[in-house]
Amino acid sequence: MGSESRDLELWLEGSMQRWAEQGQLPRGKSIQLDKMVARMAQQEKRRRLMRAAFSFVAAFIVCIWLLFTNCPVAAANYFSGPTPASPFDLSILPVLISLAVPFIVWEKSAGHKINDEVRYE
Amino acid sequence: MGEEEFLTLLHAEEGKLYRIALAILCNEQDAWDALQQATERAWYGRGALRGGAGAFPAWIKKILVNQSLNILRSKKRITPIDPQEMRDLLDFPGEDMTDMGLVWELVWKLGEEHRKVVILRYLGGLSLKEIASELGISLGTVKSRLNTAHSRLREKINGDDH
Numbered sequence: 001m002g003s004e005s006r007d008l009e010l011w012l013e014g015s016m017q018r019w020a021e022q023g024q025l026p027r028g029k030s031i032q033l034d035k036m037v038a039r040m041a042q043q044e045k046r047r048r049l050m051r052a053a054f055s056f057v058a059a060f061i062v063c064i065w066l067l068f069t070n071c072p073v074a075a076a077n078y079f080s081g082p083t084p085a086s087p088f089d090l091s092i093l094p095v096l097i098s099l100a101v102p103f104i105v106w107e108k109s110a111g112h113k114i115n116d117e118v119r120y121e
Numbered sequence: 122m123g124e125e126e127f128l129t130l131l132h133a134e135e136g137k138l139y140r141i142a143l144a145i146l147c148n149e150q151d152a153w154d155a156l157q158q159a160t161e162r163a164w165y166g167r168g169a170l171r172g173g174a175g176a177f178p179a180w181i182k183k184i185l186v187n188q189s190l191n192i193l194r195s196k197k198r199i200t201p202i203d204p205q206e207m208r209d210l211l212d213f214p215g216e217d218m219t220d221m222g223l224v225w226e227l228v229w230k231l232g233e234e235h236r237k238v239v240i241l242r243y244l245g246g247l248s249l250k251e252i253a254s255e256l257g258i259s260l261g262t263v264k265s266r267l268n269t270a271h272s273r274l275r276e277k278i279n280g281d282d283h
Contacts, residue, residue, distance in 0.1 A: 025139045
């Protein structure tokens, strides 16, 4: 029974797999799959962009909030400009750049680690 | 994996995947639904694919079989389809009686329960345990159905020889 049964199994498996491999998806359906993947790719890009933008804005607000609550002089300077008594000049551009650069680097590396929702061993 | 690479890999497999879904579900619309769902899950889950492009065929086939089984479960029971209609749908080469044609002739003559086990085992590549779990039957029943299917196939092959 052993080897005869194994032969039958191999024959069945081989024949069925060959039959499946010769299958062709109708052209119209194949195009539909193309469009579907393109749509998903577009959505994914948009989602990633939105996530990056919202995260960046949130990080920026938190930093400004931390700065202003911990350094009233900086807050006063920001709203009224530097005075001889407090000569610090808080410019928003360097803060933005110093936040944006590490954020973009982080976002790019994190992008590769996303999407683990389907796991098939 | 980018869109282009994903599509290249998908196009190489789509015909095969569609046939597998057709064989499991015996219905064109359901097979198409299963293929679309599998494509969607594969796209969003591609980050979990280990082994690169070489592992893609087996990986997406597994997803497709799971999606087909989900559809099968949600429908509870397949409406029996006319054998000739199924023959046209699956496009199996019955006339020239090659191995492929012979296999399908024989498999199609098995009852639905036995046929389902044979298809999931040899076309879907599921283990006996997985088949038991997916169909909600015991491992013993799967083995028994498979043995019965083997016996019937052997009888038919021997019968054809005489």
